[in-house]
Amino acid sequence: MTITSPQGFRAAGVTAGLKASGKPDVALVVNDGPSDVAAAVFTTNRCKANPVLWSEQVMQGNKAKAVVLNSGGANCYTGPEGFQNTHASAELVADKLGIGAIDVVVCSTGLIGEQLQADKLMAGITDAAAGLSTAGGPAAAEAIMTTDTRSKEALREGGGWSIGGMAKGAGMLAPALATMLVVVTTDAQVDADTADRALRAATRVTFDRLDSDGCMSTNDTVLLMCSGASGVTPDEAEFTARLTELCHDLAQQLLGDAEGADHDIAIEVVNAATEDDAVEVGRAIARSNLFKTAVFGKDPNWGRILASVGTTNAAFEPGALDVAFNGVWICKDGQPGEPRDKVDLTERAVSVIVDLKAGEEKATIWTNDLTHAYVHENSAYST
Amino acid sequence: MTITSPQGFRAAGVTAGLKASGKPDVALVVNDGPSDVAAAVFTTNRCKANPVLWSEQVMQGNKAKAVVLNSGGANCYTGPEGFQNTHASAELVADKLGIGAIDVVVCSTGLIGEQLQADKLMAGITDAAAGLSTAGGPAAAEAIMTTDTRSKEALREGGGWSIGGMAKGAGMLAPALATMLVVVTTDAQVDADTADRALRAATRVTFDRLDSDGCMSTNDTVLLMCSGASGVTPDEAEFTARLTELCHDLAQQLLGDAEGADHDIAIEVVNAATEDDAVEVGRAIARSNLFKTAVFGKDPNWGRILASVGTTNAAFEPGALDVAFNGVWICKDGQPGEPRDKVDLTERAVSVIVDLKAGEEKATIWTNDLTHAYVHENSAYST
Missing domain, CATH: 3.60.70.12 (L-amino peptidase D-ALA esterase/amidase)
Known part of the structure; x- marks a missing residue:
């Protein structure tokens, strides 16, 4: 192979x-x-x-x-x-x-x-x-x-x-x-x-x-x-x-094998108006250092996800957003849903699903968490 | 007061x-x-x-x-x-x-x-x-x-x-x-x-x-x-x-007083075609985790700055870019300039100047470095 x-x-x-x-x-x-x-x-x-x-x-x-x-x-x-x-x-x-x-x-x-x-x-x-x-x-x-x-x-x-x-x-x-x-x-x-x-x-x-x-x-x-x-x-x-x-x-x-990562995160954005919307939302979440540090801390911080979604131009209603971590819908309609302590983020693989309720398109963006090791590796790389 | x-x-x-x-x-x-x-x-x-x-x-x-x-x-x-x-x-x-x-x-x-x-x-x-x-x-x-x-x-x-x-x-x-x-x-x-x-x-x-x-x-x-x-x-x-x-x-x-920061960084973009161009370039650099970790590591990594500039739509020629760290022009015309070991990044205040050579406008964006303490504070914040 x-x-x-x-x-x-x-x-x-x-x-x-x-x-x-x-x-x-x-x-x-x-x-x-x-x-x-x-x-x-x-x-x-x-x-x-x-x-x-x-x-x-x-x-x-x-x-x-x-x-x-x-x-x-x-x-x-x-x-x-x-x-x-x-x-x-x-x-x-x-x-x-x-x-x-x-x-x-x-x-x-x-x-x-x-x-x-x-x-x-x-x-x-x-x-x-x-x-x-x-x-x-x-x-x-x-x-x-x-x-x-x-x-x-x-x-x-x-x-x-x-x-x-x-x-x-x-x-x-x-x-x-x-x-x-x-x-x-x-x-x-x-x-x-x-x-x-x-x-x-x-x-x-x-x-x-x-x-x-x-x-x-x-x-x-x-x-x-x-x-x-x-x-x-x-x-x-x-x-x-x-x-x-x-x-x-x-x-x-x-x-x-990403530098210093503890978690591999699949961000699936579903029911988007367009595939471009889904990609834009997924990428905004993937680039949030606050979201990425939260995952490193095993914290299913859905508020930081909604805050990232809110920076995009995608079609959605803020009060209608649902978010799941590893299958647990801890945010329903823009408010707390199932208890966050039902989410276990100890495994390397993390699934995040964001339901925009604005259409039928979807896309997945993959990213990593932001860790001490990332900071270490990239601050020391050329020295 | x-x-x-x-x-x-x-x-x-x-x-x-x-x-x-x-x-x-x-x-x-x-x-x-x-x-x-x-x-x-x-x-x-x-x-x-x-x-x-x-x-x-x-x-x-x-x-x-x-x-x-x-x-x-x-x-x-x-x-x-x-x-x-x-x-x-x-x-x-x-x-x-x-x-x-x-x-x-x-x-x-x-x-x-x-x-x-x-x-x-x-x-x-x-x-x-x-x-x-x-x-x-x-x-x-x-x-x-x-x-x-x-x-x-x-x-x-x-x-x-x-x-x-x-x-x-x-x-x-x-x-x-x-x-x-x-x-x-x-x-x-x-x-x-x-x-x-x-x-x-x-x-x-x-x-x-x-x-x-x-x-x-x-x-x-x-x-x-x-x-x-x-x-x-x-x-x-x-x-x-x-x-x-x-x-x-x-x-x-x-x-x-930014969370976990070791350095305050002023990114001044000069000789831009428009003020919007200068802001776009400054913000792109300010959002590069690789640039921010490098500053934490006291590494004047101008290559990561040029790579960030290259993601923008601002007017510039890649082979004409100059970059200074704390007054030392370590990148001239898109190539190595003065020796990088002349740059001292031990102080909290860091000045970065990027010369786009495309006009007469300018803007300054302020940011911080990306540190172990940032990761710690933001991974532990809600727990």
């Missing part, structure tokens, strides 16, 4: 010395075809890292033959020298593989505002190219970790084809400067338009709804590479469904 | 027993006139507390003869019974003072989702009415405290008139469920339109730009009462200037 499980892919993960810890920090994933169709979504942050600026150019052609990823440095806000390092990475990969640099996506993660050590990076890329194998997926997944405590991989099977994935980070396809990088591989035969539609559909309801700490990264990238090596062209709806399942699986792994 | 310093006002603060701590929890402020002109601004949260719903009705007439405030319970999300308690408070004050209930503003602060103990509250109001005096300002300021570690008062003098103020809370005229309540008194002769314009002008650049933790309260109220007892009608510009100074003073006292 890794990115080299689908046919047509080789990968490697090596130690280049970019990380002070001496752990693996350069990964390479190659699509040996026959197809080189690819799709990608990038951070919407306007201050983008150099690898994102480069990779957006690569993806103009809707194809990619390789992706090189490094941890130990985000190569962000590093100016022309930083862009040159990204470009040189792609050039070196292209040279080793006999392809064009414009076919090579580049991803970086780590501290921002510092130059990568170019000599170590280039040596690492050379090593990775020499070490490529169809068993290299797990090593690649390990090499992209930063503050992750474990590598994240997933696999879904179709009829004669499969989709593999790896991910790092603790955030959403926007949030968390603990950048999220995701590489998904498939041996299904998929054309460029289908790949793009399927990837956007899958990320919209998975990574896009993961909002660990509301902070948007400069480096987030989700890349889908399609080798076509299975020779099977799947039904688009089925392909999208399996891809969405895989992205959900990876997103939940990211949530479960 | 208190709300009873201007002529025409009496106040009291008493212990009604609403707080488990046994500290003072009911305050009453009376305007003896001759004028009863008043102005107010309330939270923009759509889920408003009962006292806000009531007081918005009172202020339709642009006048108020008294304000009764309680700590020990926000009377929010308490339904019709809660509204009845608010109404009964106003009725009792009116009865004791021989005025109409519709002339009585009501403010509450404390936990939300719980009914006030009406019998204790009513007994407290009776005591407060009996104890009104022209020396009662400091007692009133003390009785509205919740998690505040000290009471907040201020005074500004005009030519023959003055403005007094008291405040409680740790947040902004929006943020912080640690509700912000502010009562301002003046003996200047001011008409209703002038009072309203002056109060909105003053709060717009003071309380509105205090963003301690990005959470909008359900109870926030800023009330200005004008007795006219000095007999002096000030120039509107001068009155607005003194009122703005007073509000700034109180806002800085709130910032300095």
Whole structure:
């Protein structure tokens, strides 16, 4: 269950010395075809890292033959020298593989505002190219970790084809400067338009709804590479469904490993007038530090939820709102409902349901609690 | 330097027993006139507390003869019974003072989702009415405290008139469920339109730009009462200037006492295309948990600032941004500038300047760092 499980892919993960810890920090994933169709979504942050600026150019052609990823440095806000390092990475990969640099996506993660050590990076890329194998997926997944405590991989099977994935980070396809990088591989035969539609559909309801700490990264990238090596062209709806399942699986792994978190919180907003309303309400709650600290304190503080709902433009009547924690409706019609001591928040998984009573749409946003460990990890990260 | 310093006002603060701590929890402020002109601004949260719903009705007439405030319970999300308690408070004050209930503003602060103990509250109001005096300002300021570690008062003098103020809370005229309540008194002769314009002008650049933790309260109220007892009608510009100074003073006292904060951070955004752009950028930075934890860790992490700027719609070029911490320009043109070890963040006061190089407008947003103590205080608050 890794990115080299689908046919047509080789990968490697090596130690280049970019990380002070001496752990693996350069990964390479190659699509040996026959197809080189690819799709990608990038951070919407306007201050983008150099690898994102480069990779957006690569993806103009809707194809990619390789992706090189490094941890130990985000190569962000590093100016022309930083862009040159990204470009040189792609050039070196292209040279080793006999392809064009414009076919090579580049991803970086780590501290921002510092130059990568170019000599170590280039040596690492050379090593990775020499070490490529169809068993290299797990090593690649390990090499992209930063503050992750474990590598994240997933696999879904179709009829004669499969989709593999790896991910790092603790955030959403926007949030968390603990950048999220995701590489998904498939041996299904998929054309460029289908790949793009399927990837956007899958990320919209998975990574896009993961909002660990509301902070948007400069480096987030989700890349889908399609080798076509299975020779099977799947039904688009089925392909999208399996891809969405895989992205959900990876997103939940990211949530479960979020920096310093004690709780994984699923905020389900139901009976909204529109899906956008449901997402807006869920995201407002997910970004309330007072709500998040309350969950850390095992306090089912529904008042802080209503206060967050009240900051949105969604359709609802304040006196009609219901809120449940772990299935106990402790707020009914904007007032105290069942006794709050019936709610047990000792488990890591927490369910919050907010009933807007304004329509029939719904959405789920996933977030984490705000803990002492979050403060510790993020106040000490660069020192 | 208190709300009873201007002529025409009496106040009291008493212990009604609403707080488990046994500290003072009911305050009453009376305007003896001759004028009863008043102005107010309330939270923009759509889920408003009962006292806000009531007081918005009172202020339709642009006048108020008294304000009764309680700590020990926000009377929010308490339904019709809660509204009845608010109404009964106003009725009792009116009865004791021989005025109409519709002339009585009501403010509450404390936990939300719980009914006030009406019998204790009513007994407290009776005591407060009996104890009104022209020396009662400091007692009133003390009785509205919740998690505040000290009471907040201020005074500004005009030519023959003055403005007094008291405040409680740790947040902004929006943020912080640690509700912000502010009562301002003046003996200047001011008409209703002038009072309203002056109060909105003053709060717009003071309380509105205090963003301690990005959470909008359900109870926030800023009330200005004008007795006219000095007999002096000030120039509107001068009155607005003194009122703005007073509000700034109180806002800085709130910032300095914010829950669990180690640092007070002034984020000044300069050379913006519009003032709105400057406010949007400042607020985005103030709401970044990663920036706020970095300051707690004494880390001048300008990368997290640029990442926040990148989430806004303000006019700027990513490669042109400059950032200074305490006067040291450690980011120039979107790249590393002066050495970061020249920045010393050991003092409580922190200055951040972001130069957008897109125009000539500017704005300052004040916030706090995100600390272990914040997490502790807000995870344990209701338990």
